[in-house]
Amino acid sequence: MQALSPLRLVTGLIAALLLLTGCSNSTLKSVWRDNQDNGITPRKLVVFVAAKDDNLRRMAENRVVQSLPAGYGASAGHTLDVDPLLESASVRERLTAGGYDAALVARLVSVDTSQTVVPPQTQVGPDLMFRRFGPRYSSFYTFYPYVYTTPGYTVNNTTVVVETLLYRLPEGKPVWTAVSETLNPRSSAQVIEELIKLVGGKLRDEGLLPIR
Incomplete structure (x- = not known):
């Protein structure tokens, strides 16, 4: 098998790091709870996702409902043909008449883009090849540290x-x-799945959603 040159090894390490920086992760930036609330887990929940894309809305609402325990009283808003206008008395009356005592609403606040410039960096390290022979078959200089420079690059970041x-x-x-913030998501579906775990987990921890 042909040995890889140190340059190719370094290039491979850089590529791996870039892939890692492209992975998304979701975090909760702030959480608020009404201290006057009774804290009772809703008995019947309606889920609304405010999205301009109707297909995305339907998919997101369905996935949230599917993530809840089987048999729990949860419905996707689009199946009820009700707009998520909870400030409207007529909407609240219709939902209440259907037995719903709570509504979970998710809405997109912003999609922000930014760039991070990583300048060229000079590194000093041992011979990555090590010549594969050991000192018996090579001179002392084989093991002497060498200097290499990694090129600069730009990382594009997207925050949802x-x-x-x-x-x-x-x-x-x-x-x-x-x-919540999701960094560098690959798709809308990934944002939804990560938030179901993150936000859903927080709601369960606080007793506001049933444990699956």
């Missing part, structure tokens, strides 16, 4: 900010909110 709110019905009063 989503706000999630839990409302009690029939009051239509928000009792829990969270703002």
Whole structure:
């Protein structure tokens, strides 16, 4: 097998690091809860995702409902043909008449882009090849450190900010909110899956969603 040159090894390491920086991760930036809320887990929940793309809305609402325990009273908003206008008394009355005592609403706040410039860097390290022979077959200079320079590059970052709110019905009063950030997502579906785990997990920890 042909040995890789030190330059090719270094280039491979840089490529691996770039792939790692391209991986997405979601974090909760802020969480608020109404201290006056009764803290009771909703018995029947409706899920709304505010998205301009109707297909995305349907997919996201369905995935949230599917993530909840089987048999739990949860419905996707699009299946009820109801707009997520909880400030409207008529919408709240219709949902309450259907037995819903809470609504979970997620909305996109922003999609921000930025660039990070990483300048060229000079590194000093041992011979990565080590000549594969050992000192018996090579001179001392084989093991002497060498200097190499990695080229500069630009990293493009995308940050998706989503706000999630839990409302009690029939009051239509928000009792829990969270703002999340997802860095460098590969797709909308990935953002949804990560937030289901992150936000859903937080709501379960606080007793506002049933444990699956």
